[in-house]
Amino acid sequence: MIKITNLKKNYITKDCVVEALKGVSFDVKPGEFVAIMGESGSGKSTLLNCIGLMDFFDDGEYELNGSKINGMTTKQLNLARRNNISFIFQNYELMRNYSVYENIEVPLLAKNMKFKLRKNRIEEVAEKLNIAEYLKNYPYQLSGGQQQRVAIARAMVSDNPLILADEPTGALDRKNSTALMEYLLLLKNMNKTILMVTHDKNMAEYSDRIIYIEDGKIV
Ligand SMILES: Nc1ncnc2c1ncn2[C@@H]1O[C@H](COP(=O)(O)OP(=O)(O)O)[C@@H](O)[C@H]1O
Numbered sequence: 001m002i003k004i005t006n007l008k009k010n011y012i013t014k015d016c017v018v019e020a021l022k023g024v025s026f027d028v029k030p031g032e033f034v035a036i037m038g039e040s041g042s043g044k045s046t047l048l049n050c051i052g053l054m055d056f057f058d059d060g061e062y063e064l065n066g067s068k069i070n071g072m073t074t075k076q077l078n079l080a081r082r083n084n085i086s087f088i089f090q091n092y093e094l095m096r097n098y099s100v101y102e103n104i105e106v107p108l109l110a111k112n113m114k115f116k117l118r119k120n121r122i123e124e125v126a127e128k129l130n131i132a133e134y135l136k137n138y139p140y141q142l143s144g145g146q147q148q149r150v151a152i153a154r155a156m157v158s159d160n161p162l163i164l165a166d167e168p169t170g171a172l173d174r175k176n177s178t179a180l181m182e183y184l185l186l187l188k189n190m191n192k193t194i195l196m197v198t199h200d201k202n203m204a205e206y207s208d209r210i211i212y213i214e215d216g217k218i219v
Pocket residue numbers: 011012013018019020038039040041042043044045046047
């Protein structure tokens with residue numbers, strides 16, 4: 001699903017150059033659940049954002065779901081992102097003025113799915129994540145755990161093969177974190193490939209494999 005070779009990324013600021021990724025290489029097979037661990041500032045989010053095509057890398061090679069990312073036009077990158085990748089963030093990143101239903105609907109609108117199909121699909125996914133009774137509510141009316149389940153529903157509904165999660169349990173208590181991992185395993189059982197950044201060893205243990213990153217390098 002993911003094949004990256006010698007990925008490098010610098011941030012250039014007014015007064016210095018930060019080498020955030022110093023040549024990172026690894027593969028992730030389809031259906032694998034991989035955790036990425038490392039200290040704060042080690043480059044985990046940078047790596048995830050590059051893999052998620054949310055940010056550009058400076059050097060190295062990246063093959064996503066059989067397609068070479070190097071040399072793609074902006075239009076091709078947007079398509080590759082839309083058809084392959086769903087993100088789950090630490091702070092949920094739901095749209096405040098959209099209902100739960102509308103939040104989950106966003107990826108389906110992007111795919112031009114018809115109303116009736118969208119409705120069926122959203123209700124089915126909401127059922128799986130135990131948020132069916134909140135579809136008309138707004139994110140601020142929900143607990144953190146419930147909001148993150150909406151974010152998972154949004155990732156699930158799009159049916160994209162790759163789920164990227166950046167500290168998805170970072171804002172949740174232990175009970176909600178454990179519950180969330182069970183929902184991520186649900187995605188894995190649907191054959192999704194999952195790449196999850198976490199600080200928490202207990203959460204990383206739900207994965208098939210842990211990659212450790214230190215100062216922009218895999219260790
Ligand atoms: N937009 C940015 N501009 C400048 N430096 C950045 C930016 N984003 C991240 N960095 C730096 O890059 C390094 C890696 O950051 P990050 O990938 O966010 O680490 P992590 O997610 O592991 O905490 C850090 O030194 C951080 O300060």
